[in-house]
Amino acid sequence: MENDFLSNLKxxxxxxxxxxxxIAGCCSNTFCVSxxxxxxxxxxxxKTSGFTPNRIVNNMIDTLPYACACGRNILRKDRASHEAECEKLMKSCTKCNFVGNxxxxxxxxxxNHSEVLISYYSEVV
Ligand SMILES: [Zn+2]
Ligand SMILES: [Zn+2]
Ligand SMILES: [Zn+2]
Ligand SMILES: [Zn+2]
Structure with a gap:
């Protein structure tokens, strides 16, 4: 059941x-824009065909769970806002190209950038 539902969204x-x-006008199949x-x-x-956005499928995808690297299950539509503040997500350093949580x-x-922290803490403390 679950698998059938998911296969409709693939x-x-x-x-x-x-x-x-x-969605394609010719055969009513749905494809990613890319x-x-x-x-x-x-x-x-x-066939040469017209394409219209498949809003129903898009809305269904938005409500699918997405498992973040932190272990939390969120909705796909909330992924961007969650990732912006997720502690476990790998992000790159603002000063160099180091990547880590x-x-x-x-x-x-x-x-590596202790000078940045020293100036930060000297303001806070
Ligand atoms: Zn077609
Ligand atoms: Zn595709
Ligand atoms: Zn997360
Ligand atoms: Zn760095």
Whole structure:
């Protein structure tokens, strides 16, 4: 049941869950906007076709759970806002191209950019 539901939300071209789903006028199949590409041809039946945004599928994808790296299950539509403040998510250092989670970044800051922290703490303390 669950699998059937999910398979309806998967693109027949890339086999992933749709990103910006559009429905083809020719065969009523849905594809990601990137799988349609710049051509006006349907990726399955190769006919020139019109595409309209598939809002129903898009709304269903928005309410799918998304498991973040921190272990929390969130809704896909909340992913961007959660990731902005997630402590476990890997992000890059604002000073160099080091990548790590919040704790890693603090550790990294202490060893590599201590001058930034010293000026920060001297303001706070
Ligand atoms: Zn696709
Ligand atoms: Zn088609
Ligand atoms: Zn998270
Ligand atoms: Zn750094």
């Amino acid at each position: 693109c027949p071209i890339c086999q992933n869950i749709f990103i910006n789903p559009f 799988c349609i590409g710049n051509s006006s041809k349907c990726p399955l039946c190769k 919040l704790n890693d970044r603090i550790e990294h800051m202490l060893t």
